[in-house]
Amino acid sequence: MAKATKLSDEEQVTAHIQQLEPGLRKIVETLRIIILSTDKEIGERIKWNNPSFYYTGEMKPFDPxxxxxxxxxxxxxxxxxxxxxxxxxxxxxSSGLLEGDYKDGRRLIVFKDLDDVQARKKILQQVIKKWLELVEK
Known part of the structure; x- marks a missing residue:
């Protein structure tokens, strides 16, 4: 009997995206490509039942x-x-891309459609790069 192989993080994200409604799938896949292409030290996985992107490099120890x-x-x-x-x-x-003022420190970006994603691609990548500059290594 063949042992079931566990999907890699990337395969899990792909499988998750494939289950989405076609219009949403195209937008999510486009955002995935934009995010991953921003920096080679960005990885992906499923976390909190959704695609998630994280810094894969060395970091100082911290509370999980x-x-x-x-x-x-x-x-x-x-x-x-x-x-x-x-x-x-x-x-x-300063672009105004990140929205919200939550006490826990999170901020949001809401996209309307694929055109909105394409129009704000460069700003999204700039925000991600600013985040990466703040990593405590």
Missing amino acids: KEYKREIIVFNLFKGRIMLVFPSGAKIND
């Missing part, structure tokens, strides 16, 4: 409850396209 490694977690509840930056409040975002 601080989620310092997490960059972005998708929130696709009811088909909306929301990116959650768990520590987004630390980013100096």
Whole structure:
């Protein structure tokens, strides 16, 4: 009897995206490519039942409850396209891309459609790069 092989993190993300409604799938896949192409030290996995992107490089030790490694977690509840930056409040975002003022430090980006994603691609990548500059190595 063949032993079931566990899917890699990337395969799990791909499988998750494939189960989405086709219009949403295209937007999520585009965002995935944009995020992963921003820096080679960004990895992906499923966390909190959604695609999640995190810093894969060396970091100073920290309390796991601080989620310092997490960059972005998708929130696709009811088909909306929301990116959650768990520590987004630390980013100096003068573009206005990051929304919200949550006490836990998270910030959000909500995209309306694929055109909106393409229009704000460069700003999204700048915000991610600013986040990466704040990593405590």
